[in-house]
Amino acid sequence: MTSEVTTRTDTSTGDPTASDMDGLRERYRYERDRRIRADGTAQYRATTGEFGYYADDPWSSATERAARTDHVDALVVGGGFGGLTAAARLRDAGLERIRIVDTAGDVGGTWYWNRYPGIACDIESSIYLPMLEEIGTMPSRKYPPGEEIRGHARAIAERFDLYRDALFGTGITSLAWDDDAGHWRVRTDRGDDMSARYVVVSSGPFNRPKLPGIPGIEDFTGHTFHTSRWDFGWTGGDATGGLDRIGGKRIAVIGTGATAIQCVPHLAEGAEHLYVVQRTPSAVDTRDDAPYDERWWTSLQPGWQRRRREDFLHRMNMHPPLLGDDDGVADRWTDTAPIRGVRRYARTRDTESLAEALEIADAEKMDELRARVDAVVEDPATAAALKPWYRQMCKRPTFSDRYLQAFNRENVTLLDTGGQGVERITADALVVGGTEYPVDAIVFATGFELGADPATRAGADVRGRDxxxxxxxxxxxxxxxxxxxxxxxxxxxxxxxxxxxxxxxxAHVLEEQASHIAAVVGEAGRRGASVVEPSAESEDAWVATIRERAVDQQGFLAECTPGYYNFEGRPRKRNEQFGGGPVEFHEVLRSWRDGGMSDVLGEGAR
Structure with missing residues (x-):
């Protein structure tokens, strides 16, 4: 490490701070560089094969049924919030037969599969849970547990009669367009050979868990499971905790992202000893969860959820808020570094560029988060290893009032791997830094395969015209x-x-998309249009817009520590997101619908 990195600008730790931007940048580069791996995203492996986590459903047993050969108005691939809201809005648009197909045993998507102890949402429930105002239930608290969220998913399915034609424990294998019949032919791994006029693909970004490709991973003879397939039969307890079967067990958790932040405290309470294996520390802000006040909840006026959602969207995308802090969502998300940077730029634009204001505000925010580690974690060496050295939005921010505190327990050991991960796994131990750590079980909190399009994630062979x-x-x-x-x-x-x-x-984005699709399908029905398909001109124009308006994030992401945001240190050269942000994008959709939709419903669309 260079001398710049060790400039003593924080007199208590010797770490660089926002007052030493050169030293801070150098420290960030050093931490990034020692985590870069030659194999990039290839360092991970699928959870199929001998592990079989992906194929097995620990929550539901497969039931025998006859293969379906019928026709439905719409078939929705995926029963998470995206699929549920799409199906519900299509029901509102007048479609009668709507079939949700999912490999899971029930609706819920990621909330169906992920039931690890401590699981909860990190977006305030009043704006996260879809159709909350329509369903009419009050969440128990700002950030409710997964079981409650899964219950809300079931409530949507029941409210819109979506269980009637649903097929669970079923995977789509192929989707083929039949031009003569004007519908999609759909085949599944259960022998179904169905047809559907419309198909909605909503397979979600968190449906394919992954494992680290650690040498010797197949040799381990102890117990293993991925957090998205939690084994309560082995740990005892449930998603609220109470893991009463792991007393006397030595357990290693591999991964320190958003999942580990939630499950580590519960494992720490039950295990004889817990090893938390870290490649890159998370930036952990306070959570500040609290029950909802029923009097406040009942005082909300009709349309409140849309107003609060739009206000949050404005705050998070550098637009002026629509509501005051007492009426809108003003939490730690709205205090992240980019938001602070925009506020700073409003004050300093005569002396600082936007880029400078954003970087300085980011440095100040990360200073606070690193100082929080020092304030909470008692052992100085452990605290030093838990400090995040990167800009805040290089990784998804996390929020917890229990995670850092777990490292003050005598039975919890942080195994910091210097950014390289576990060296190897033996029959009964992990090897980190040349030292073997015997364990009885390994819990993989290693995330999901991301980056593929929805059809690829769904595992279906999709074939269109010809x-x-x-x-x-x-x-x-x-x-x-x-x-x-x-x-x-x-x-x-x-x-x-x-x-x-x-x-x-x-969830807000998904519901906006669902409403958009349903509006077009409803209009197609009113016009008697047989297909919804964009004209070549409209599609080319949108692709050109994406290219022209795309925000160049490659420079920022290339400086980030490796992770799924930047494809393990190799950010994609092409940004496929609309550069105007979600506030403008939602207005683009509204204006397009008001313009008549002729480029997907008119003659030019076919």
Whole structure:
């Protein structure tokens, strides 16, 4: 490490701070460089094969049923919030037979699979839970547990009669457009050979867990599981904690991201000894959870959820808030570094560029988070290893009032791997820094395969007009109109982050997309249009807009510590997101709908 890095600008630790920007940048580069791996995203492996985590459903047993050969108005691939809201809005648009198909045993998506102890949302529930105002229930608290969120998913399915035609424990294997019949032929791994006029693909970004490709991982003879397939039969307890079967057990958790932040405190309370294996520390802010006040809740006026969502979207995307702090969501998300940077720029624009203001505000925010580690963690060496050295939005921010505190327990040891991960695994131990740490079990909190389009994540072979594979159509880059429909693939709609604009409150984005799809389908019905398909001109124009308006994030992401945001230190050269942000993008969709939708419903669309 260079002398700049060790400039003693923080007299208590010797670490660089915002007052030493040169030293801070150098420290960030050093920490990034020692985590860069030659194998990039190839360092991970699938959870299939001998592990079988992906194939098995620990929450539901497969039930025998006859293969389906019927026809439905709409088939929705995925029963998470994206699929549920799309199906519900299509029901509102007048469609009668709507079939959700999911490999899971029930609706809920990521909230179905992930039931690890401590799981909860990190976006305030009043704006996160879809259709909350319509369903009419009050969440128990600002950040409710996963079981409550999964219950809300079931409530949506029940409210809109979506269980009637649903097929669970079923995976889509192929989608093929039949031009003569004007519908999609759908085949599954359960022998189904169905047809659907419309297909919505909403397979979600967190449906394919991954494992680290650690040498010797197959040799371990102890117990293993991925957090998205938690084994309560082995640990005891449930998603609220109480892991009463791990007393006397030595357990290692590999991973320190958003999942580990929540489950580590519960494992620490039950295990004889817990090793937390860290490649890169998370930036952990306070959570400040609290129960909702029923009097406040009942005082909310109709339309409150949309107003609060839009206010949060404005705050998070550097637009003036629509509501005051007492009426809107003003939490730690709205105090992240970019938000602070915009506020700073409003004060200093005569002397600082926007880039300078953002970087300084980021440095100050990260100073605070590192100081919080020192204030909470008692052992200086452990505290030093838990400090995040990167700009805040290089990784998804995390929030907890229990994670850092767990390292003050005598039975918890942080195994910091210097950014390289576990060296190898033996039959009964992890090897880190040349030292073996015997363990009885390994819990993989190692995340999910990200970056693929929804159809690829769904594992389906999608073929449009003339048998053209969707993968070939997109082989030189995505080709869509507004991210939801693609020429050559009529009546096939995508829900997710394709050539549109995302937000940290992804449930809001999904519901906006669902409403958009339903509005177009409803209009197609009124006009008697047989297909919804963009014209070549409209699709080309949108792709050109994406290219022209794309924000160049490559420089920022290249400086970041490796992670899934930057594809393990190799950010993609092409940004496929709409550069105007979600506030403007939602207005683009509204204006387009008001303009008549002729480029997907008119003659030019076919």
């Amino acid at each position: 048998g053209l594979p969707l993968a070939r159509r997109w082989s030189d880059g995505l080709h869509t109109l507004h991210g939801w429909v693609s020429r050559g693939f009529p009546n096939l709609f995508h829900v997710g982050a394709l050539q549109n604009s995302a937000s940290v409150n992804f």
